[in-house]
Amino acid sequence: MKIRVLGCYGGQLLGFHLTSFLVNDTVLLDAGSPTEILTLEEQGNIEHIFLSHTHLDHIKDIAFLADNRSLKRWGGQPEAGAITIHSLQENLHTLSEHFLNNIVWPDFTKIPTKKDGILKMRSFKAEEVIEVDGLKVTPIRVEHPVPCTGFLLDQDGVQMIFTADTGHTDRIWEVANAQPNLRALIMDCSFPNNCEELAEISGHLTPKGMAQELKKLDRLGEIPIYLYHMKPEVLTEMASEVEAESIPHLRMLTQVDELIIEA
Numbered sequence: 001m002k003i004r005v006l007g008c009y010g011g012q013l014l015g016f017h018l019t020s021f022l023v024n025d026t027v028l029l030d031a032g033s034p035t036e037i038l039t040l041e042e043q044g045n046i047e048h049i050f051l052s053h054t055h056l057d058h059i060k061d062i063a064f065l066a067d068n069r070s071l072k073r074w075g076g077q078p079e080a081g082a083i084t085i086h087s088l089q090e091n092l093h094t095l096s097e098h099f100l101n102n103i104v105w106p107d108f109t110k111i112p113t114k115k116d117g118i119l120k121m122r123s124f125k126a127e128e129v130i131e132v133d134g135l136k137v138t139p140i141r142v143e144h145p146v147p148c149t150g151f152l153l154d155q156d157g158v159q160m161i162f163t164a165d166t167g168h169t170d171r172i173w174e175v176a177n178a179q180p181n182l183r184a185l186i187m188d189c190s191f192p193n194n195c196e197e198l199a200e201i202s203g204h205l206t207p208k209g210m211a212q213e214l215k216k217l218d219r220l221g222e223i224p225i226y227l228y229h230m231k232p233e234v235l236t237e238m239a240s241e242v243e244a245e246s247i248p249h250l251r252m253l254t255q256v257d258e259l260i261i262e263a
Helices: 062-074 089-098 171-177 193-202 207-214 232-244
Strands: 002-007 020-023 027-029 048-050 083-088 119-124 130-132 135-141 149-155 158-162 182-188 225-228 250-252 258-260
Touching: 062 083, 083 089, 089 119, 135 171, 149 171, 158 171, 182 207, 193 207, 207 232, 232 250
Parallel strands: 027 048, 048 083, 083 119, 158 182, 182 225, 225 250
Antiparallel strands: 002 020, 002 258, 020 027, 130 135, 135 149, 149 158
8 A cells, every 4th residue: 555645734834735645546535735746647547535524724625636637628538537525424515515616616526517527426424444446445433623534544454544633532543453454553643732722622632642642552662653734833843742752653744755554
């Protein structure tokens, strides 16, 4: 399993990109920044977006992926196929009503035609297994102010977990502990320790909170753990606080990382 980090930050400043992970070239976990990183040819390989929730930093580039793909279709490239967005029904409803609503952005589920839109939406239920392109994806509910799921990814019996945006939660750790070949974990760590109250209100974690959550992981110290969603303006402060926790095999992601998850 190959995971290319397109963006891993919880804020947008010059040089810092919003959350988006490209799995095996065809599947996105969230879509904060793919059009800022990928060439048109690379964007053309994307077939699926697994959307954790509908905060803007996770959906922004759905708009521009659709626009770019639609232009290719209009330009006489019928092979420019649809992108399927997988998410909770509540999230798909929010996208339709408040984002792809022909006011904020065109409804690309009906462009170029109502029967052949560039975007397709497919709802899932928590802990339903969805299989696409040889990858099994299981959404797991996490704690956030809006409906949100992390994801368990399984390819050829090797697993990794993406917590998505979450505060203190439980179920995803139970799922993690049940995996026989868990090889990596990407988890939220958004604010420095002096913003603990803000993190709690907004459904995120500080380095201190992250360390508390990791006590729920049975194989702590064995599995590589990667932190994402750091606020760029406090990155140096957070790096020091993360290091102070002295957790083995843990580091903050950067947006040039490429992770290879294998047995």
